[in-house]
Amino acid sequence: MKGICSVPGVKANGYKEGGKGLAVIEANGKCVGTFTRNKIQAAPVVYTEKLLSKDPDINHIIVNSGCANAFTGEQGLEDAEWMSRLIGGRNVVCSTGKIGSTINREWISMAIDNLVSGIQDGEEGCEKAADAILTTDTGPKQSVVSRSEYTVGGMAKGAGMIEPNMGTMLAFIFTDIEIPVPDMEKRFKEVVDRTFNMVVVDGDTSTNDTALLTTTGFSETPYSSVEQSLWRDIEEVCRELAKQIARDGEGATKMIEITVQGAKDKEEAKNAVKTTLNSPLVKTAVYGEDPNFGRIVAALGRSEINLRPDGFKVKINGNTVVKKGRITSFDKTKIGREMQKNKINIEIDLQNGSETITGWGCDLTPGYIEINADY
Numbered sequence: 001m002k003g004i005c006s007v008p009g010v011k012a013n014g015y016k017e018g019g020k021g022l023a024v025i026e027a028n029g030k031c032v033g034t035f036t037r038n039k040i041q042a043a044p045v046v047y048t049e050k051l052l053s054k055d056p057d058i059n060h061i062i063v064n065s066g067c068a069n070a071f072t073g074e075q076g077l078e079d080a081e082w083m084s085r086l087i088g089g090r091n092v093v094c095s096t097g098k099i100g101s102t103i104n105r106e107w108i109s110m111a112i113d114n115l116v117s118g119i120q121d122g123e124e125g126c127e128k129a130a131d132a133i134l135t136t137d138t139g140p141k142q143s144v145v146s147r148s149e150y151t152v153g154g155m156a157k158g159a160g161m162i163e164p165n166m167g168t169m170l171a172f173i174f175t176d177i178e179i180p181v182p183d184m185e186k187r188f189k190e191v192v193d194r195t196f197n198m199v200v201v202d203g204d205t206s207t208n209d210t211a212l213l214t215t216t217g218f219s220e221t222p223y224s225s226v227e228q229s230l231w232r233d234i235e236e237v238c239r240e241l242a243k244q245i246a247r248d249g250e251g252a253t254k255m256i257e258i259t260v261q262g263a264k265d266k267e268e269a270k271n272a273v274k275t276t277l278n279s280p281l282v283k284t285a286v287y288g289e290d291p292n293f294g295r296i297v298a299a300l301g302r303s304e305i306n307l308r309p310d311g312f313k314v315k316i317n318g319n320t321v322v323k324k325g326r327i328t329s330f331d332k333t334k335i336g337r338e339m340q341k342n343k344i345n346i347e348i349d350l351q352n353g354s355e356t357i358t359g360w361g362c363d364l365t366p367g368y369i370e371i372n373a374d375y
Contacts, residue, residue, distance in 0.1 A: 001123065001126070001127070001142050001144070002122070002123045002126055002144070003123075003126040003127070003130060003140075003142035003143075003144060003153055003154075003155055004025065004126055004129075004130075004142070004144075004153040004154065004155050004172065004174050005120070005121045005122060005123070005125060005126040005153070006126075006144045006146060006151050006153045007027075007151045007152070007153045007174040007175060007176050007216065007218075008151065008176045008216060008218035008219070009027060009028065009029065009174075009176055009216030009217070009218040010025065010026070010027045010121065010153070010174050010214075010216060011025070011026040011027075011119045011120055011121045011125060012024065012025045012026070012119065012120070012121075012125045012126050012128070012129035013115045013116075013118050013119040013120065013125045013128055013129055014115065014125075014128035014129035014130070014131060014132030014133070015111045015114065015115055015128065015132055016065075016128075016131055016132045016134075017107075017111075018066075019066045019097075020064070020065065020066040020067070020104065020107055021064065021065035021066060021131070021132035021133060021134065022062075022063070022064050022065075022108055022111045022112065022115060022132055023061075023062070023063045023064075023065075023115075023128075023129040023130075023132040023133050024060055024061075024062055024063075024087065024112070024115045024116060024119060024129070025060060025061040025062075025063075025129060025172060026059065026060050026119055027058070027059075027060070027061065027174055027214045027216055028058070028059050028089075028216065029057070029058070029178075029214050029215045029216040029217055030056045030057060030058075030178070030179070030181055030184065030214065030215050030217075031052060031056050031057075031058045031061075031092065031212055031213065031214040031215075032052065032056060032181065032184045032185045032188055032212070032213050033048065033049065033052055033092075033210060033211060033212045033213070034188065034189055034192045034210075034211045035048075035049050035209065035210055035211075036206055036207060036208060036209035036210070038206065038207050038209070040070065040071055040207045041070075041207060042068055042069055042070035042071075042076070042095060042099075042207045042208040043069045043070065043072055043076030043077045043079065043080040043095075044069055044080045044083070044093040044094050044095045044208070044210075045094075045207070045208060045209075045210060046077065046080070047077065047080040047081060047084065047092075047093060048080075048092040048093060048094065048210065051084070051090065051092060052092065055090065056181050056184075057090055058089075058090050058091065058092055058214065059087070059088070059089030059090055059091055060087050060089060060091040060092075061091070061092050061093075061094065061172060061212065061214075062083055062084065062086065062087065062091055062092070062093045062094075062112075063093070063094045063095070063096070063129075063132070063133045063170065064083070064093075064094075064095050064096075064097075064103060064108060065095075065096050065097055065132060065133050065134060065135055065157070066096075066097040066098070066135070067095060067097040067098060067101050067102070067103050067104065068095050068096055068097045068098060068099045068100075068101075068206075068207060068208050069095040069101075069102065069103050070095070070099045070100070070207040070208060071099055071100050071207070072100070072101070072102050075102055076102060079102055079103045079105070080093050080095075082105065083103070083108065086108070086109070086112045087112070087116055092212065094133075094170050094208070094210050094212075095208060096133065096135055096157060096170055096208055097135055099207060126142070126155075127140065129155070130142055130155045133155075133157045133170060134157050135157065136250050136371055137157055137158070137248055138248055139248065140155065140157075141155060141156040141157060141158075141241055141244040141245060141248070142154065142155045142156075142241075143155075143236075143237045143240040143241050143244075144237070145233040145236055145237055147226075147229070147233070149177075149219065149221040149225075149226050150175055150176055150177045150219045150221055150226060150230060150233075151175065151176055151219075152173070152174070152175045152230070152233045152234050152236075152237050153173070153174050153175075153237065154171060154172060154173040154174070154237040154238065154240075154241050155171075155172055155241075156169065156170060156171040156172070156241040156244070156245060157169070157170050158170065158171075158199075158201075158245040158248075169196060169199075169206060169209045169210075169211070169245060170208070170209070170210050170211075171196060171210070171211040171212070171238070171241055172211075172212050172214070173188075173211070173212065173213045173214070173234060173237060173238065174213075174214050174215075174216065175213075175214075175215055175216070175219075175230065175234065176215070176216050176217065176218040176219040177215060177217075177219050177221060177223055177226065177230055178215055178217035178219075178223060179215050179223055179230075180223065183223075184213060184215070187231055188211075188213045188234070191231070191234055191235045191238050192211050192238065194235065194239075194357070195235060195238035195239045195241075195242045196211055196238060196241075196242050196245075198242065198270070198273065198274070198357065198358065198359035198360065199242045199245050199246050199359065199360050199361065200246075200274055200277040200278050200359065200360075200361040201245070201246065201249035201250065201252075201361060201362055211238075213234070242360055243255070243257075243360050245360075246360035246361050246362055247360075247362065249361070249362035249363075249368070250367070250368045250371045250372065251364075251365040251366070251367025251368035251369070251370065251371055252362035252363055252365065252367075252368070253287060253342070253362075253363055253365055253367075254286050254287065254341075254342050254343065254344055254362060254363045255342065255343045255344070255360065255361075255362055256277065256282075256283070256286055256343075256344050256346065256360065256361045256362060256363065257343065257344070257345050257346070257358065257359075257360050258273050258276055258277055258345075258346045258347075258348065258358065258359050258360075258361070259273075259345070259346070259347050259348070259356065259357070259358045260272040260273050260348045260349075260350060260356065260357055260358075261347070261348070261349050261350070261355075261356040262312075262349045262350045262351045262352055262353060262354070262355075262356075263305070263350050263352055263353055263355040263356070263357070264306065264350075264352040264353035264355065265353065265355055266355055266357060268305045268306065268350070268352065268353075268355065269350075269355045269356065269357035270357055270359075271303050271304050271305050272300060272303055272305050272348060272350065273357055273358070273359035274359060275299050275300070275302065275303035275304075276296060276299045276300060276303075276346070276348070277359055277360075277361035278299075278361075279295065279296075279298075279299040280364055281295040281298070281299070282295045282296055282299055283361070283362070283363050283364035284363070284364050286339070286344050286363040287363035287364055287365050289336070289339040289340055290339070291316075291321070291330075291332065291335045291336065291339055293314060293316070293321045293322060293327055294327060296314055296322070296346065296348075297314070297322060297327070300312070300348070305350065305352075306350075306352055307350070308351075308352075309325045310324055310325030311325075311350075311351050311352075312348065312349060312350050312351055313347075313348070313349040313351070314346065314347070314348050314349075315345075315346070315347040316335060316338055316339075316344065316345070316346060317338040317341065317344065317345050318345070318347075319331075319334065319335060319338060321335065
Protein backbone atom coordinates (compact mmCIF):
# COMPACT_ATOMS: atom_id res chain seq x y z
CA MET A 1 0.00 0.00 0.00
CA LYS A 2 1.39 3.40 -0.99
CA GLY A 3 -0.23 4.98 2.08
CA ILE A 4 0.93 8.47 2.99
CA CYS A 5 3.12 8.60 -0.13
CA SER A 6 -0.10 8.69 -2.17
CA VAL A 7 -0.25 12.36 -1.13
CA PRO A 8 1.75 14.54 -3.57
CA GLY A 9 4.72 16.08 -1.79
CA VAL A 10 5.17 13.27 0.74
CA LYS A 11 8.18 10.93 0.75
CA ALA A 12 9.17 8.37 3.36
CA ASN A 13 11.62 5.69 4.40
CA GLY A 14 12.20 3.51 7.42
CA TYR A 15 14.60 1.06 8.99
CA LYS A 16 13.97 -1.63 11.61
CA GLU A 17 16.55 -3.63 13.53
CA GLY A 18 15.51 -5.83 16.41
CA GLY A 19 13.50 -3.74 18.85
CA LYS A 20 14.62 -0.41 17.38
CA GLY A 21 13.23 1.50 14.42
CA LEU A 22 13.65 4.84 12.70
CA ALA A 23 11.41 6.52 10.12
CA VAL A 24 11.83 9.74 8.18
CA ILE A 25 8.92 11.44 6.43
CA GLU A 26 9.60 14.37 4.12
CA ALA A 27 6.67 16.77 3.80
CA ASN A 28 7.40 20.45 3.30
CA GLY A 29 4.39 22.39 4.51
CA LYS A 30 2.25 23.56 7.40
CA CYS A 31 1.81 21.24 10.38
CA VAL A 32 -0.45 21.30 13.44
CA GLY A 33 -0.78 18.74 16.20
CA THR A 34 -2.60 17.46 19.24
CA PHE A 35 -0.61 15.96 22.09
CA THR A 36 -0.93 13.80 25.17
CA ARG A 37 -2.65 15.20 28.26
CA ASN A 38 -0.56 13.00 30.51
CA LYS A 39 1.15 15.19 33.13
CA ILE A 40 4.44 13.46 32.24
CA GLN A 41 5.06 14.58 28.67
CA ALA A 42 7.87 12.89 26.79
CA ALA A 43 10.75 15.06 25.60
CA PRO A 44 9.82 14.83 21.88
CA VAL A 45 6.27 15.95 22.73
CA VAL A 46 7.61 18.98 24.61
CA TYR A 47 10.03 19.79 21.78
CA THR A 48 7.57 19.35 18.91
CA GLU A 49 4.74 21.23 20.60
CA LYS A 50 7.07 24.18 21.29
CA LEU A 51 8.46 24.12 17.74
CA LEU A 52 5.00 24.20 16.14
CA SER A 53 3.76 26.93 18.49
CA LYS A 54 6.44 29.24 17.10
CA ASP A 55 5.99 28.40 13.41
CA PRO A 56 3.88 25.68 11.71
CA ASP A 57 6.29 25.28 8.78
CA ILE A 58 8.14 21.96 8.78
CA ASN A 59 10.28 19.90 6.43
CA HIS A 60 10.47 16.44 8.02
CA ILE A 61 8.97 14.21 10.68
CA ILE A 62 11.57 11.96 12.37
CA VAL A 63 10.25 9.05 14.43
CA ASN A 64 12.13 6.49 16.51
CA SER A 65 10.64 3.35 18.05
CA GLY A 66 11.92 1.21 20.90
CA CYS A 67 12.63 4.12 23.24
CA ALA A 68 9.98 6.64 24.36
CA ASN A 69 12.52 9.23 25.53
CA ALA A 70 10.07 9.97 28.34
CA PHE A 71 10.89 10.84 31.96
CA THR A 72 14.49 11.43 30.88
CA GLY A 73 15.05 14.99 32.17
CA GLU A 74 17.34 17.48 30.46
CA GLN A 75 19.16 14.71 28.59
CA GLY A 76 15.91 13.73 26.93
CA LEU A 77 15.23 17.28 25.75
CA GLU A 78 18.77 17.53 24.39
CA ASP A 79 18.29 14.22 22.58
CA ALA A 80 15.00 15.38 21.04
CA GLU A 81 16.64 18.56 19.74
CA TRP A 82 19.62 16.55 18.48
CA MET A 83 17.29 14.22 16.55
CA SER A 84 15.54 17.17 14.92
CA ARG A 85 18.88 18.50 13.62
CA LEU A 86 20.02 15.26 11.99
CA ILE A 87 18.51 16.51 8.71
CA GLY A 88 18.49 20.06 7.40
CA GLY A 89 15.36 22.14 7.92
CA ARG A 90 12.70 22.48 10.62
CA ASN A 91 11.89 18.97 11.76
CA VAL A 92 9.44 17.62 14.31
CA VAL A 93 10.32 14.48 16.27
CA CYS A 94 8.31 11.67 17.85
CA SER A 95 9.32 8.67 19.93
CA THR A 96 7.61 5.50 21.11
CA GLY A 97 8.74 2.62 23.28
CA LYS A 98 9.79 1.99 26.85
CA ILE A 99 9.56 4.88 29.32
CA GLY A 100 12.63 5.92 31.32
CA SER A 101 15.46 5.17 28.89
CA THR A 102 17.37 7.57 26.65
CA ILE A 103 17.73 7.18 22.91
CA ASN A 104 20.67 5.36 21.33
CA ARG A 105 22.38 8.19 19.44
CA GLU A 106 24.97 5.91 17.89
CA TRP A 107 22.32 3.63 16.37
CA ILE A 108 20.18 6.51 15.13
CA SER A 109 23.23 8.22 13.57
CA MET A 110 24.07 4.98 11.76
CA ALA A 111 20.53 4.61 10.40
CA ILE A 112 19.71 8.19 9.41
CA ASP A 113 22.07 8.67 6.43
CA ASN A 114 20.79 5.60 4.58
CA LEU A 115 17.19 6.62 5.29
CA VAL A 116 17.61 10.10 3.85
CA SER A 117 19.46 8.93 0.74
CA GLY A 118 16.81 6.28 0.08
CA ILE A 119 13.72 8.38 0.79
CA GLN A 120 11.05 7.97 -1.88
CA ASP A 121 7.41 8.58 -2.76
CA GLY A 122 6.77 4.96 -3.71
CA GLU A 123 5.10 2.08 -1.93
CA GLU A 124 8.35 0.62 -0.60
CA GLY A 125 9.34 3.77 1.28
CA CYS A 126 5.89 4.14 2.77
CA GLU A 127 5.77 0.50 3.90
CA LYS A 128 9.21 0.72 5.50
CA ALA A 129 8.28 3.88 7.40
CA ALA A 130 4.96 2.42 8.60
CA ASP A 131 6.76 -0.70 9.83
CA ALA A 132 9.65 1.16 11.48
CA ILE A 133 7.44 3.02 13.97
CA LEU A 134 5.76 -0.11 15.37
CA THR A 135 6.39 -1.52 18.85
CA THR A 136 3.91 -4.18 20.10
CA ASP A 137 1.70 -3.67 17.03
CA THR A 138 1.09 -6.77 14.92
CA GLY A 139 1.19 -4.80 11.68
CA PRO A 140 1.25 -1.32 10.09
CA LYS A 141 -1.80 0.93 10.11
CA GLN A 142 -2.51 3.03 7.01
CA SER A 143 -5.48 4.68 5.31
CA VAL A 144 -5.94 6.74 2.14
CA VAL A 145 -8.79 8.64 0.48
CA SER A 146 -8.11 9.83 -3.08
CA ARG A 147 -10.27 12.35 -4.94
CA SER A 148 -9.75 14.07 -8.27
CA GLU A 149 -9.10 17.35 -6.43
CA TYR A 150 -6.94 16.11 -3.53
CA THR A 151 -5.65 13.14 -1.53
CA VAL A 152 -5.68 12.45 2.21
CA GLY A 153 -3.36 9.79 3.63
CA GLY A 154 -2.46 8.68 7.11
CA MET A 155 -0.43 6.17 9.07
CA ALA A 156 -0.44 5.35 12.76
CA LYS A 157 0.93 3.07 15.42
CA GLY A 158 -0.62 1.96 18.66
CA ALA A 159 -1.67 -1.27 20.37
CA GLY A 160 -1.30 -0.71 24.12
CA MET A 161 -1.34 2.15 26.64
CA ILE A 162 -4.26 3.44 24.61
CA GLU A 163 -6.76 5.90 25.88
CA PRO A 164 -5.40 8.91 24.03
CA ASN A 165 -6.92 11.95 25.70
CA MET A 166 -5.92 14.65 23.47
CA GLY A 167 -1.93 4.93 23.13
CA THR A 168 1.18 4.77 22.86
CA MET A 169 -0.47 6.35 19.87
CA LEU A 170 1.22 8.20 17.04
CA ALA A 171 -0.71 9.33 13.96
CA PHE A 172 0.51 11.24 10.92
CA ILE A 173 -2.08 12.67 8.51
CA PHE A 174 -1.25 14.41 5.22
CA THR A 175 -3.13 16.21 2.46
CA ASP A 176 -2.04 18.19 -0.59
CA ILE A 177 -4.70 20.91 -0.14
CA GLU A 178 -3.38 24.07 1.49
CA ILE A 179 -5.53 24.83 4.56
CA PRO A 180 -5.41 28.08 6.57
CA VAL A 181 -3.54 27.32 9.81
CA PRO A 182 -6.29 28.60 12.17
CA ASP A 183 -8.75 26.24 10.46
CA MET A 184 -6.26 23.38 10.69
CA GLU A 185 -5.77 23.92 14.42
CA LYS A 186 -9.44 24.20 15.28
CA ARG A 187 -10.90 21.51 13.07
CA PHE A 188 -8.16 18.92 13.48
CA LYS A 189 -8.65 19.00 17.25
CA GLU A 190 -12.36 18.39 16.68
CA VAL A 191 -11.60 15.46 14.35
CA VAL A 192 -9.14 13.93 16.82
CA ASP A 193 -11.73 14.27 19.59
CA ARG A 194 -14.27 12.26 17.55
CA THR A 195 -11.82 9.60 16.37
CA PHE A 196 -8.53 8.88 18.14
CA ASN A 197 -9.85 10.15 21.47
CA MET A 198 -12.67 7.61 21.28
CA VAL A 199 -10.32 4.60 21.30
CA VAL A 200 -9.78 2.60 24.50
CA VAL A 201 -7.53 -0.47 24.66
CA ASP A 202 -6.47 -0.53 28.30
CA GLY A 203 -7.41 2.85 29.82
CA ASP A 204 -3.81 4.10 30.11
CA THR A 205 -2.83 7.41 28.54
CA SER A 206 0.69 7.44 27.10
CA THR A 207 3.38 10.04 27.73
CA ASN A 208 3.99 10.27 23.98
CA ASP A 209 0.58 10.47 22.23
CA THR A 210 0.85 12.70 19.18
CA ALA A 211 -1.35 13.29 16.14
CA LEU A 212 -0.06 15.57 13.37
CA LEU A 213 -1.78 17.02 10.30
CA THR A 214 0.51 18.32 7.54
CA THR A 215 -0.50 20.06 4.32
CA THR A 216 1.92 20.05 1.37
CA GLY A 217 0.02 22.52 -0.85
CA PHE A 218 0.72 20.54 -4.04
CA SER A 219 -2.92 20.62 -5.15
CA GLU A 220 -4.06 23.68 -7.10
CA THR A 221 -7.66 23.25 -5.92
CA PRO A 222 -8.80 26.15 -3.70
CA TYR A 223 -9.55 25.09 -0.13
CA SER A 224 -12.86 26.95 -0.15
CA SER A 225 -14.20 24.81 -3.00
CA VAL A 226 -13.63 21.48 -1.20
CA GLU A 227 -13.63 22.49 2.46
CA GLN A 228 -16.53 20.32 3.62
CA SER A 229 -15.63 17.18 1.68
CA LEU A 230 -11.95 17.54 2.62
CA TRP A 231 -12.69 17.55 6.36
CA ARG A 232 -15.06 14.62 5.97
CA ASP A 233 -12.25 12.69 4.32
CA ILE A 234 -9.66 13.75 6.91
CA GLU A 235 -12.06 12.47 9.57
CA GLU A 236 -12.66 9.25 7.64
CA VAL A 237 -8.91 8.56 7.45
CA CYS A 238 -8.54 9.24 11.19
CA ARG A 239 -11.58 7.08 11.99
CA GLU A 240 -10.21 4.16 9.98
CA LEU A 241 -6.82 4.44 11.71
CA ALA A 242 -8.59 4.59 15.09
CA LYS A 243 -10.44 1.38 14.27
CA GLN A 244 -7.21 -0.31 13.21
CA ILE A 245 -5.63 0.64 16.54
CA ALA A 246 -8.60 -0.81 18.45
CA ARG A 247 -8.58 -3.97 16.35
CA ASP A 248 -4.86 -4.42 17.02
CA GLY A 249 -5.05 -3.94 20.80
CA GLU A 250 -2.40 -5.93 22.60
CA GLY A 251 -3.51 -9.55 22.80
CA ALA A 252 -6.92 -8.70 21.34
CA THR A 253 -9.09 -11.33 19.66
CA LYS A 254 -12.20 -9.17 19.15
CA MET A 255 -12.93 -5.55 18.33
CA ILE A 256 -15.68 -3.76 20.26
CA GLU A 257 -17.60 -0.87 18.71
CA ILE A 258 -19.95 1.02 21.03
CA THR A 259 -22.45 3.59 19.77
CA VAL A 260 -24.37 5.65 22.30
CA GLN A 261 -27.40 7.52 20.98
CA GLY A 262 -30.11 9.54 22.67
CA ALA A 263 -27.65 11.36 24.94
CA LYS A 264 -28.43 14.88 26.14
CA ASP A 265 -25.04 16.21 24.93
CA LYS A 266 -21.63 15.14 23.63
CA GLU A 267 -20.10 14.83 27.08
CA GLU A 268 -22.80 12.46 28.26
CA ALA A 269 -22.47 10.34 25.13
CA LYS A 270 -18.67 10.23 25.40
CA ASN A 271 -18.79 9.34 29.10
CA ALA A 272 -21.16 6.44 28.48
CA VAL A 273 -19.03 5.08 25.62
CA LYS A 274 -15.69 5.33 27.38
CA THR A 275 -16.88 4.02 30.75
CA THR A 276 -18.27 0.92 29.05
CA LEU A 277 -15.20 0.43 26.85
CA ASN A 278 -12.97 0.79 29.92
CA SER A 279 -14.77 -1.87 31.96
CA PRO A 280 -12.53 -4.93 32.50
CA LEU A 281 -15.68 -6.99 33.15
CA VAL A 282 -17.26 -5.98 29.84
CA LYS A 283 -13.99 -6.63 28.00
CA THR A 284 -13.46 -10.06 29.57
CA ALA A 285 -17.08 -11.03 28.91
CA VAL A 286 -16.50 -10.26 25.22
CA TYR A 287 -13.31 -12.32 25.26
CA GLY A 288 -15.09 -15.23 26.95
CA GLU A 289 -18.07 -14.90 24.56
CA ASP A 290 -20.21 -14.68 27.70
CA PRO A 291 -23.65 -12.99 27.24
CA ASN A 292 -23.46 -11.45 30.73
CA PHE A 293 -25.04 -8.15 29.78
CA GLY A 294 -25.49 -7.10 33.38
CA ARG A 295 -21.87 -5.98 33.12
CA ILE A 296 -22.82 -3.34 30.54
CA VAL A 297 -25.68 -2.21 32.79
CA ALA A 298 -23.30 -1.97 35.77
CA ALA A 299 -20.74 0.05 33.77
CA LEU A 300 -23.40 2.51 32.66
CA GLY A 301 -24.65 2.74 36.23
CA ARG A 302 -21.30 3.93 37.54
CA SER A 303 -20.73 6.41 34.72
CA GLU A 304 -21.34 10.12 35.18
CA ILE A 305 -24.51 10.23 33.09
CA ASN A 306 -28.21 10.75 33.70
CA LEU A 307 -29.31 7.12 33.62
CA ARG A 308 -32.91 6.07 34.25
CA PRO A 309 -33.00 2.34 35.06
CA ASP A 310 -36.16 1.75 33.04
CA GLY A 311 -35.33 4.28 30.34
CA PHE A 312 -32.49 2.88 28.24
CA LYS A 313 -31.96 0.10 25.72
CA VAL A 314 -28.97 -2.06 24.77
CA LYS A 315 -28.45 -4.06 21.57
CA ILE A 316 -25.70 -6.54 20.73
CA ASN A 317 -25.06 -6.90 16.99
CA GLY A 318 -28.62 -5.65 16.38
CA ASN A 319 -30.30 -7.87 18.99
CA THR A 320 -32.09 -6.19 21.90
CA VAL A 321 -30.77 -7.52 25.24
CA VAL A 322 -31.79 -4.74 27.67
CA LYS A 323 -35.12 -2.89 27.62
CA LYS A 324 -37.52 -1.28 30.12
CA GLY A 325 -35.30 -1.95 33.14
CA ARG A 326 -34.80 -5.64 32.42
CA ILE A 327 -32.41 -7.95 30.61
CA THR A 328 -34.63 -9.42 27.93
CA SER A 329 -35.35 -13.11 27.38
CA PHE A 330 -33.12 -13.20 24.30
CA ASP A 331 -32.38 -16.26 22.20
CA LYS A 332 -29.24 -17.58 23.94
CA THR A 333 -28.21 -19.72 20.98
CA LYS A 334 -28.47 -16.80 18.57
CA ILE A 335 -26.68 -14.36 20.89
CA GLY A 336 -24.04 -17.02 21.56
CA ARG A 337 -23.28 -17.14 17.84
CA GLU A 338 -23.08 -13.34 17.74
CA MET A 339 -20.59 -13.32 20.63
CA GLN A 340 -18.32 -15.63 18.64
CA LYS A 341 -17.81 -13.01 15.93
CA ASN A 342 -14.56 -11.04 15.83
CA LYS A 343 -16.42 -7.72 15.97
CA ILE A 344 -19.01 -6.95 18.63
CA ASN A 345 -21.30 -3.95 18.06
CA ILE A 346 -22.94 -2.58 21.20
CA GLU A 347 -25.71 0.01 20.72
CA ILE A 348 -26.93 1.96 23.76
CA ASP A 349 -29.94 4.27 23.57
CA LEU A 350 -30.08 6.52 26.67
CA GLN A 351 -33.33 8.21 25.57
CA ASN A 352 -32.18 11.50 27.10
CA GLY A 353 -31.71 13.59 23.94
CA SER A 354 -30.42 13.49 20.37
CA GLU A 355 -26.61 13.27 20.62
CA THR A 356 -24.81 10.24 19.16
CA ILE A 357 -21.17 9.19 19.41
CA THR A 358 -19.16 6.04 18.62
CA GLY A 359 -16.03 4.60 20.23
CA TRP A 360 -13.81 1.57 19.67
CA GLY A 361 -11.96 -0.88 21.86
CA CYS A 362 -11.14 -4.54 22.21
CA ASP A 363 -11.45 -7.50 24.54
CA LEU A 364 -9.11 -8.15 27.46
CA THR A 365 -7.22 -11.43 27.12
CA PRO A 366 -4.40 -13.44 28.70
CA GLY A 367 -2.34 -12.27 25.73
CA TYR A 368 -2.48 -8.68 26.99
CA ILE A 369 -1.05 -9.76 30.34
CA GLU A 370 1.71 -11.81 28.72
CA ILE A 371 2.80 -8.89 26.53
CA ASN A 372 2.83 -6.32 29.33
CA ALA A 373 4.26 -8.50 32.07
CA ASP A 374 7.53 -8.65 30.14
CA TYR A 375 7.72 -5.37 28.17
